[in-house]
Amino acid sequence: MRALLAGLGFATGRLIQAMLVMLAILLIAFAVRSALGDPLREIMGEAVPESERAELRHELGLDAPWPVQLARYLGGAVQGDLGTSTIYKRPTLEVILAKFPASFELVLGASLIVLLLSLPAGIYCAVRPRAWGARLILAISVLGISIPVFLTGIFLITIFSVWLGWLPAFGRGETIRLGPWETGLLTADGLAHLILPALTLSSIMLPFFIRLVRGAMLDELGHDYVRTARAKGASPLRVWLSHALRNALLPLAAIGGLQIGTLIAYTLLTETVFQWPGMGFLFLEAVTRADIPLITTYLVFVGLLFVVTNTLVDIVSLLLDPRIGLEGER
């Protein structure tokens, strides 16, 4: 009971912390908007007399003191209103959410590849550290770390699209609309378009995860309980998978979750190479065309993803692992 209360207290504390971080991000977004974005110029252009400008400024509430404007901005943000895109003339959040499925499916595809390859490769490297195959895997992963993600993409396109002509190089292909979600996972064309971008994105995460899995497994294999399980006569495979791997997965999930910022940056690079119509591609378009409301909304949205992931990772780690002491906080 006491543990449960402490857990609730911990979760509440984390939630409050998350809300404070979101507030800080919104403040930064507001400051950027006020400093950079002049909605009047975007609406009316340059050649409008000052009297008309003043009138419109008053109408839009832009002559109000900044605390009032900030209150309005925060009030709007809570209701999901973060401004109107100057390129698309639609609410910025709507524009970004429409691109979210593309980015999400790309990350999903890459994560599946990473999961399917890094677990066996990492476990193999941990249980047979001296084997020829393990050395090869580690050598390749060192090379993988040295190749920038956009070059991997370019090379894959050169080989599989330009030379061999097997796979499409650009865009999402045919998509199907499921309510608000536009998916490319249900058509053969959409899946074919996903292969190269997902491989590219996974290539940069794979070396990192193989090393993580290997390190975590090596740690766990050295523990007493593994020796006990072996002594009991459990088969090696059973010891590796159901004993060591289960305990190794937890820190893995935590570290993986904390890399969300890096993941978003790499997704942005991959989307640029493959002209994948996701959020990162949209963000760069907004930057090139100086769409300040869209840029700030992207910042808020990415900030939200970041905060939600980190908070969830913290809370889930606590739920799954009784060894993380609540009073152990520094």
Added chain:
Amino acid sequence: MRAGALRRNASPLRHLAARHPGGVVAASVLGAIALAVILAPLIAPQNPFDLKSFDVLDAGIPPSWLAGSDERFLLGTDAQGRDLWSAILYGTRISLTVGLFAVVIQAAIGVPLGLLAGYAGGRMDAFVTRAADIQLSLSTLMMAIIALALFRAALGGESLGRFAVPLLVVVIGVAEWPHFARTARAATQVEAAKDYVRAARALGVTTFGLMWRHILPNIASPLIVIAATQVAGAIMAEAALSFLGLGMPVTKPSLGTLIRSGYDLMFAGAWWITILPGLVLIGLLVSVNGLGDVLRDALDPRRRAD
């Protein structure tokens, strides 16, 4: 006397070379690149940053071993008619400059903070450690993308182009200090407990003098090891930012900019503008990382044991 000293210095090097044939290759490649980059104004047939020295009519000429090449251009020309060999030389120069200076900034911020945290401990230590954790969780590349994107949105692409080198150095430099701080902190904690530090303190050496003159030289090895990895990271970050159009402008291309500007033409058949600078970039990164591995092996006593 001098010869003897030299031989003594040379033998551990030779020992290292024998154990790491890959390291020798990495060091040679890196040495060759460094030499070419330093001598770029002498080797390069033209100055790729001088818009008057090339002609857009020469754009997209293939390298000398392909049909349709021009003997003036060894590796062909880029989308603006620049000699690609010259552009790669000067571009690598920018990549290396940004990489090295960014790491200098990282070390300038990270090492003093790490020394202080490791030596003072207590609240100072908790503060630096927490700040480093937060900074690392924010992801360097994402922070750099956002900072440069805001700069570009505020002042336009031209201003970004003019200040690109200092901006890239600062953005990549500031975001990556925690690696140096963590390494310096851990090493300082070990050193601070040793007798020579206590002796120096007993002799009345000031705290500053103690950290600067006694501890810092003794924690240099791990810092040098981490510096190599960091240089590779900074070069990669610069290339990524320039590839996104948030770094070096087309008028002053780095390797990342060349890759970006050639990418539009790749499907028209002009693959060399993208692929050749890409291969140079990979060669640079692999050799810096390889050198880092050798340094780790040579300088890290824990690794030397096994």
